[in-house]
Amino acid sequence: MIKLLLPGLLMMAGPAAPAADLSPSDPVLRTLLEGDAAEGMGNHGALLDTAQILTALGAKPADGQADLATQWTQEAHDHGVTDSGLGFRGRALGPAYRHGSLGAGGSMTVRQLFLAGQRAQISVAPARGAANLSMRVQGADGNTLCAKPIGGVQADCIWLPLFTDRYDIVIENGGAVPAAFYLVVR
Template sequence: MIALLLPLLFAAAASQADHHPSDPILRTLVEGEAAQAQGDTASLGRKARMLSVLGAAPAPGQADLAALWREKAQASGAIIDDPPYRGRALGPAYRRGSLLPGGSMTMRQLFLGGQRAQIMVAPTGESNGHLSLKVQGAKGETLCEKPVGGPQADCAWMPLFTDRYHIVIENDGEEAVSFYLLVR
């Protein structure tokens, strides 16, 4: 029941603050990073718990931010309960990245046929830079291409067949930009 209400709570909060991503996981990642930068360990602990409750897991090779934030908050004396484990087979995966001016990042991701696929990007910090998101099919056809002009950009589609897709993030701005990538 609580898991069903969480997205609604985040949607209500998103309408009050348009400068944060509307997706609950991206919002939690960006707000958690801000709490960490400000040294607000109580808020950092809440964001760690929220990230776990939402079922987000780091992409392979990425740090588990929920665990790191939880440890940091607990080291400062905050008490954080672990969420119940329910064994999700597939869930959202996040990745933190940074691109220098003129830089790009390409990764391949497998999406299952007949299941909704979604990719979202949210810049961190004050600068949005000039990030863009592009998704290409296995044969190179562009399925989605968007600038990251606000708190987040997303591409969603329904793959007909299980296949690998190319995710391309580019920074054509004049300053380095950090971001979170969320794959559902």
């Protein structure tokens, strides 16, 4: 009798709920992680697509960081990919991104100028399954504006500076293994 009822109950339950989207909501972070994944899988066609999307989003590398759009484009060309089906035009200004890696227990501080009266946003996403990362934003006076664990796909700190000033962005690895991440500053 149970064998007869089970198929009927399963049909009445309906389709399974779709899996939650595990991608960051920030388009630059999402593109950086997609490019990272494409590079890791050796999918050079997708790598060229993500390089062009990154350029179209107007994202630029932070000072001293590699230009991933250029690097990924070159890597795709080196592997015989000559054209992408994407046709985007970029903006002159846009967010800055940074790729970083921290050793176990390590931390990194980036100083960034933000303008008074303009929305400031810091977004961080763990790369390649990194865990135990956290971020903190501190004003020039040393007060913490935002402190969050970087869990899931993305963590954000958003505020409106009252004065034009430099802020410290601190990324910490509280884990026992190295952890990589992407940081986007808007």
